[in-house]
Amino acid sequence: MRATGGRGSPRTPPSFVAPRPRTAGAGAVKTFLAAHGTVTAVAAFDDDIAPRTLTALHDLGLAAPDDLAVIGFDDTEYGALGTPALTTVRIVAEVHGRLDARAVLGLDPARAQPRARADHRARLGVTPAGSTAHPLRPGAGYAARR
Structure with missing residues:
Protein backbone atom coordinates (compact mmCIF):
# COMPACT_ATOMS: atom_id res chain seq x y z
CA MET A 1 0.00 0.00 0.00
CA ARG A 2 1.15 3.54 -0.72
CA ALA A 3 -0.04 6.44 1.35
CA THR A 4 -0.20 10.17 0.94
CA GLY A 5 -0.24 12.83 3.59
CA GLY A 6 -1.60 15.64 1.46
CA ARG A 7 0.30 18.92 1.43
CA GLY A 8 3.99 18.59 2.09
CA SER A 9 4.01 14.85 1.42
CA PRO A 10 7.42 13.24 1.38
CA ARG A 11 8.94 12.47 -2.01
CA THR A 12 8.65 8.75 -1.37
CA PRO A 13 5.33 8.10 0.33
CA PRO A 14 5.34 5.75 3.30
CA SER A 15 4.08 2.25 2.60
CA PHE A 16 3.00 -0.87 4.42
CA VAL A 17 2.04 -4.46 3.70
CA ALA A 18 -1.54 -5.56 4.37
CA PRO A 19 -0.78 -9.17 5.30
CA ARG A 20 -2.93 -12.20 5.99
CA PRO A 21 -4.44 -13.30 8.36
CA ARG A 22 -7.03 -10.67 9.21
CA THR A 23 -5.57 -9.87 12.66
CA ALA A 24 -2.14 -9.25 11.12
CA GLY A 25 -3.68 -6.80 8.64
CA ALA A 26 -5.30 -4.83 11.46
CA GLY A 27 -1.99 -4.77 13.32
CA ALA A 28 -0.14 -3.50 10.25
CA VAL A 29 -2.65 -0.69 9.66
CA LYS A 30 -2.60 0.28 13.36
CA THR A 31 1.21 0.43 13.38
CA PHE A 32 1.26 2.38 10.12
CA LEU A 33 -1.28 4.97 11.30
CA ALA A 34 0.56 5.41 14.61
CA ALA A 35 3.79 6.15 12.74
CA HIS A 36 2.19 8.32 10.03
CA GLY A 37 -0.66 10.19 11.69
CA THR A 38 -0.99 12.80 8.93
CA VAL A 39 -1.74 10.26 6.20
CA THR A 40 -5.23 10.77 4.79
CA ALA A 41 -5.35 8.17 2.00
CA VAL A 42 -3.78 4.93 0.79
CA ALA A 43 -3.55 3.53 -2.73
CA ALA A 44 -3.45 -0.25 -2.95
CA PHE A 45 -1.56 -2.36 -5.45
CA ASP A 46 -4.87 -3.81 -6.68
CA ASP A 47 -8.50 -4.48 -5.81
CA ASP A 48 -7.56 -7.74 -4.08
CA ILE A 49 -5.30 -5.96 -1.57
CA ALA A 50 -7.39 -2.82 -0.88
CA PRO A 51 -10.26 -4.69 0.85
CA ARG A 52 -7.76 -5.96 3.43
CA THR A 53 -7.17 -2.35 4.44
CA LEU A 54 -10.91 -1.63 4.56
CA THR A 55 -11.39 -4.72 6.75
CA ALA A 56 -8.49 -3.70 8.99
CA LEU A 57 -10.00 -0.23 9.43
CA HIS A 58 -13.33 -1.80 10.40
CA ASP A 59 -11.62 -4.13 12.89
CA LEU A 60 -9.88 -1.12 14.46
CA GLY A 61 -13.17 0.77 14.84
CA LEU A 62 -12.23 3.16 12.02
CA ALA A 63 -14.00 3.84 8.74
CA ALA A 64 -13.23 4.80 5.16
CA PRO A 65 -13.24 7.54 4.08
CA ASP A 66 -13.73 9.38 7.39
CA ASP A 67 -10.55 8.09 9.02
CA LEU A 68 -8.60 6.98 5.96
CA ALA A 69 -9.52 7.00 2.27
CA VAL A 70 -8.69 3.82 0.33
CA ILE A 71 -8.35 3.40 -3.43
CA GLY A 72 -7.69 0.23 -5.39
CA PHE A 73 -6.53 -0.54 -8.90
CA ASP A 74 -8.02 -2.79 -11.62
CA ASP A 75 -11.76 -2.08 -11.21
CA THR A 76 -12.56 -5.70 -10.34
CA GLU A 77 -15.78 -7.00 -8.85
CA TYR A 78 -14.16 -7.44 -5.43
CA GLY A 79 -14.17 -3.72 -4.78
CA ALA A 80 -17.92 -3.42 -5.28
CA LEU A 81 -18.74 -6.23 -2.85
CA GLY A 82 -17.73 -4.51 0.38
CA THR A 83 -19.16 -1.68 2.42
CA PRO A 84 -18.13 0.93 1.66
CA ALA A 85 -17.61 0.04 -1.97
CA LEU A 86 -14.05 0.57 -3.14
CA THR A 87 -13.03 3.52 -5.29
CA THR A 88 -10.78 2.04 -7.96
CA VAL A 89 -8.68 2.99 -10.96
CA ARG A 90 -9.45 1.18 -14.19
CA ILE A 91 -7.23 0.80 -17.19
Whole structure:
Protein backbone atom coordinates (compact mmCIF):
# COMPACT_ATOMS: atom_id res chain seq x y z
CA MET A 1 0.00 0.00 0.00
CA ARG A 2 1.15 3.54 -0.72
CA ALA A 3 -0.04 6.44 1.35
CA THR A 4 -0.20 10.17 0.94
CA GLY A 5 -0.24 12.83 3.59
CA GLY A 6 -1.60 15.64 1.46
CA ARG A 7 0.30 18.92 1.43
CA GLY A 8 3.99 18.59 2.09
CA SER A 9 4.01 14.85 1.42
CA PRO A 10 7.42 13.24 1.38
CA ARG A 11 8.94 12.47 -2.01
CA THR A 12 8.65 8.75 -1.37
CA PRO A 13 5.33 8.10 0.33
CA PRO A 14 5.34 5.75 3.30
CA SER A 15 4.08 2.25 2.60
CA PHE A 16 3.00 -0.87 4.42
CA VAL A 17 2.04 -4.46 3.70
CA ALA A 18 -1.54 -5.56 4.37
CA PRO A 19 -0.78 -9.17 5.30
CA ARG A 20 -2.93 -12.20 5.99
CA PRO A 21 -4.44 -13.30 8.36
CA ARG A 22 -7.03 -10.67 9.21
CA THR A 23 -5.57 -9.87 12.66
CA ALA A 24 -2.14 -9.25 11.12
CA GLY A 25 -3.68 -6.80 8.64
CA ALA A 26 -5.30 -4.83 11.46
CA GLY A 27 -1.99 -4.77 13.32
CA ALA A 28 -0.14 -3.50 10.25
CA VAL A 29 -2.65 -0.69 9.66
CA LYS A 30 -2.60 0.28 13.36
CA THR A 31 1.21 0.43 13.38
CA PHE A 32 1.26 2.38 10.12
CA LEU A 33 -1.28 4.97 11.30
CA ALA A 34 0.56 5.41 14.61
CA ALA A 35 3.79 6.15 12.74
CA HIS A 36 2.19 8.32 10.03
CA GLY A 37 -0.66 10.19 11.69
CA THR A 38 -0.99 12.80 8.93
CA VAL A 39 -1.74 10.26 6.20
CA THR A 40 -5.23 10.77 4.79
CA ALA A 41 -5.35 8.17 2.00
CA VAL A 42 -3.78 4.93 0.79
CA ALA A 43 -3.55 3.53 -2.73
CA ALA A 44 -3.45 -0.25 -2.95
CA PHE A 45 -1.56 -2.36 -5.45
CA ASP A 46 -4.87 -3.81 -6.68
CA ASP A 47 -8.50 -4.48 -5.81
CA ASP A 48 -7.56 -7.74 -4.08
CA ILE A 49 -5.30 -5.96 -1.57
CA ALA A 50 -7.39 -2.82 -0.88
CA PRO A 51 -10.26 -4.69 0.85
CA ARG A 52 -7.76 -5.96 3.43
CA THR A 53 -7.17 -2.35 4.44
CA LEU A 54 -10.91 -1.63 4.56
CA THR A 55 -11.39 -4.72 6.75
CA ALA A 56 -8.49 -3.70 8.99
CA LEU A 57 -10.00 -0.23 9.43
CA HIS A 58 -13.33 -1.80 10.40
CA ASP A 59 -11.62 -4.13 12.89
CA LEU A 60 -9.88 -1.12 14.46
CA GLY A 61 -13.17 0.77 14.84
CA LEU A 62 -12.23 3.16 12.02
CA ALA A 63 -14.00 3.84 8.74
CA ALA A 64 -13.23 4.80 5.16
CA PRO A 65 -13.24 7.54 4.08
CA ASP A 66 -13.73 9.38 7.39
CA ASP A 67 -10.55 8.09 9.02
CA LEU A 68 -8.60 6.98 5.96
CA ALA A 69 -9.52 7.00 2.27
CA VAL A 70 -8.69 3.82 0.33
CA ILE A 71 -8.35 3.40 -3.43
CA GLY A 72 -7.69 0.23 -5.39
CA PHE A 73 -6.53 -0.54 -8.90
CA ASP A 74 -8.02 -2.79 -11.62
CA ASP A 75 -11.76 -2.08 -11.21
CA THR A 76 -12.56 -5.70 -10.34
CA GLU A 77 -15.78 -7.00 -8.85
CA TYR A 78 -14.16 -7.44 -5.43
CA GLY A 79 -14.17 -3.72 -4.78
CA ALA A 80 -17.92 -3.42 -5.28
CA LEU A 81 -18.74 -6.23 -2.85
CA GLY A 82 -17.73 -4.51 0.38
CA THR A 83 -19.16 -1.68 2.42
CA PRO A 84 -18.13 0.93 1.66
CA ALA A 85 -17.61 0.04 -1.97
CA LEU A 86 -14.05 0.57 -3.14
CA THR A 87 -13.03 3.52 -5.29
CA THR A 88 -10.78 2.04 -7.96
CA VAL A 89 -8.68 2.99 -10.96
CA ARG A 90 -9.45 1.18 -14.19
CA ILE A 91 -7.23 0.80 -17.19
CA VAL A 92 -8.32 -0.50 -20.58
CA ALA A 93 -5.38 -2.74 -21.45
CA GLU A 94 -6.69 -3.55 -24.95
CA VAL A 95 -6.56 0.12 -25.93
CA HIS A 96 -3.04 0.49 -24.52
CA GLY A 97 -1.98 -2.59 -26.47
CA ARG A 98 -3.52 -1.32 -29.71
CA LEU A 99 -1.85 2.07 -29.41
CA ASP A 100 1.50 0.55 -28.40
CA ALA A 101 1.34 -1.79 -31.40
CA ARG A 102 0.79 1.21 -33.69
CA ALA A 103 3.84 2.89 -32.17
CA VAL A 104 6.01 -0.22 -32.60
CA LEU A 105 4.89 -0.51 -36.22
CA GLY A 106 5.71 3.15 -36.80
CA LEU A 107 2.07 4.13 -37.32
CA ASP A 108 0.88 7.51 -36.07
CA PRO A 109 -1.67 7.00 -33.24
CA ALA A 110 -3.31 10.28 -34.25
CA ARG A 111 -4.23 8.71 -37.60
CA ALA A 112 -6.00 5.75 -35.99
CA GLN A 113 -9.62 4.96 -36.76
CA PRO A 114 -12.07 7.30 -34.97
CA ARG A 115 -13.07 4.48 -32.57
CA ALA A 116 -9.43 3.94 -31.57
CA ARG A 117 -8.97 7.67 -30.98
CA ALA A 118 -12.08 7.73 -28.78
CA ASP A 119 -10.87 4.64 -26.90
CA HIS A 120 -7.51 6.35 -26.40
CA ARG A 121 -9.20 9.12 -24.41
CA ALA A 122 -11.08 6.59 -22.26
CA ARG A 123 -8.24 4.18 -21.55
CA LEU A 124 -7.80 5.23 -17.91
CA GLY A 125 -10.43 6.25 -15.43
CA VAL A 126 -11.66 6.12 -11.86
CA THR A 127 -14.77 4.39 -10.58
CA PRO A 128 -15.67 6.52 -7.54
CA ALA A 129 -17.27 4.83 -4.55
CA GLY A 130 -17.66 5.19 -0.81
CA SER A 131 -14.10 4.34 0.21
CA THR A 132 -12.84 7.77 -0.87
CA ALA A 133 -15.83 10.07 -1.20
CA HIS A 134 -19.12 11.00 0.36
CA PRO A 135 -22.18 10.98 -1.89
CA LEU A 136 -23.67 14.46 -2.18
CA ARG A 137 -27.17 13.09 -2.75
CA PRO A 138 -28.50 10.17 -4.76
CA GLY A 139 -27.52 10.54 -8.41
CA ALA A 140 -25.46 13.70 -7.87
CA GLY A 141 -22.02 12.15 -8.13
CA TYR A 142 -19.31 12.36 -5.50
CA ALA A 143 -17.47 15.14 -3.71
CA ALA A 144 -13.95 15.06 -2.34
CA ARG A 145 -13.62 14.80 1.41
CA ARG A 146 -12.94 18.17 3.03
